[in-house]
Amino acid sequence: MKRLGIYVHIPFCEHKCTYCDFNSGYALEEVHYLKALIREIENASSSFLSHEINTIFFGGGTPSLYTPNSHDKILSSIFKKFKVNASCEITMECNPNSLSFEKLKDFHAAGFNRMSLGAQSFNPSQLKTLTRIHSRDQIIEAVSHIKRSGFSNFNIDLMFGLTEQSLEEFENDLKMALSLESRHISFYNLTLPKQHPLFSRLPHDEHCRTMFLKGENILHKSGFIHYETSNYALPGFECRHNLKYWHMEEYLGVGAGACSYLETCPQWIPQSDPCSGHIRLSNIKTPESYVKSIKDQQHACANFENLTNDQAFTDYLIGRLRILEPLPLGLWKERFGMGITQTLRDILLKHHNLGLLNFDSDKLYLTDKGRLFLDEILIDFVNLNTDS
Ligand code: SF4
Incomplete structure (x- = not known):
C-alpha cells in the first residue's frame, strides 16, 4: 500500500510577526473555515483509496488557536475517510501563549502525539524585536504543560542570527531548550529581505556560521543527530512528516494555500491533462476565497504543475541535499x-x-x-x- 502524509493548514494568528512570510496572520475564523476544511478532506479522500496515512501535520499560522473540539472534528474526518496507520505521527504547531494544560490534554485525547512549539528565543529583548507576543516564562510553562499532558515527543523551534545576537546569547537559548528536555530542536537562521527594517541589524554571515557550528557541537554532545540542515533530534524522534518533503514523498495539503506533491492525478484535476507521475498542486491562498471555492467547486486548487522527469529530479535534489545522510x-x-x-x-x-x-x-x-x-x-x- 502506498503511503501518504496529510498537511492541514490553519492560517490564523493572533498577530503577524514582523519576520514571517508564511501564508498566515489572518484574523481567527473557526466556523466557515472548519466546515470547508472538512469538506475538502472528505472530497479528496476518494482519490486516495489505495494509500495509507502515516503522518499528519497541522501547521500554520497557529493551529493551537483552534479549540480542541474543532481539531477533534478535523482529525475525526481524516480517520473516517482515510486509512490511517495505527502508529501515524500526528503533529500540531503551537505557540506558547495559546496553550493551557486542559487544552493540551484534549489535543492529546483527540489523537495528536507530537507538538511543535514556536519559541524562537528565550531572550526577552529578542522576543520583543521579533514582535513575538509571548514571554520567556510562557515558553517554559507551555513546555511543562506539554509534558504533563502526555506528549513525550515535542519540538522546540529556535532561530539564530537574530539582531545583534552574541554567541553567548545564542548558546543560552540552545542550552535552555535542552534543559526543557525537548526531543527535537529546529534552529533556523533568521533571513530577511534587504528592505526589511531589521536587516541592517542582522549579524554577518561569518558570525552566523560560527553560531551554526557552535549549535551543532552543543547538540551533538547532548546526543542529538543533525539529520537535516536546520533540524536535530534524539534518535527516533526525527520529524517523519517533514522528512517526506525532503525525500519528495507523497503528501496531500488541505486548507488555504496548502501545497501537495502527488504521483497520481487526484479526481479534481481535469482528466484531459496528462499525468507525468510528479504533480505539484497548491490551493487558493486567502481563507475567504478558499472557503468560497470549496463551496462552489468542491476543491480549492489554484495551481497545478505536471513536472517533467528532469524537473522532478531537480526538485528531489533540492530537498534531498538538505538531509545529511549521504x-x-x-x-x-x-x-x-x-x-x-x-x-x-x-x-x-x-x-x-x-x-x-x-x-x-x-x-x-x-x-x-x-x-x-x-x-x-x-x-x-x-x-x-x-x-x-
Ligand atoms: S505566529 Fe508563526 S505563523 Fe503566525 S505570524 Fe508569527 S511566525 Fe508567522
Missing part, C-alpha cells in the same frame, strides 16, 4: 528512471570543485563546508527549474 547515486536512476543530464552533471561538478559536495563510491554528500554553504548549491538547482 544520497545513494543508484537511487535516483531507480526512482526517476533516468541518467544524469549534462547540465546537472556540470552543477554537481562545479560544487565538487568548490569543495561543497563529495562523491564517495556510489554516494553523494555535503562536505563540512557544503553544510555551511548549502544555499549556494541549492540556488543553482532552483534556477535550473525556474529556467526550464
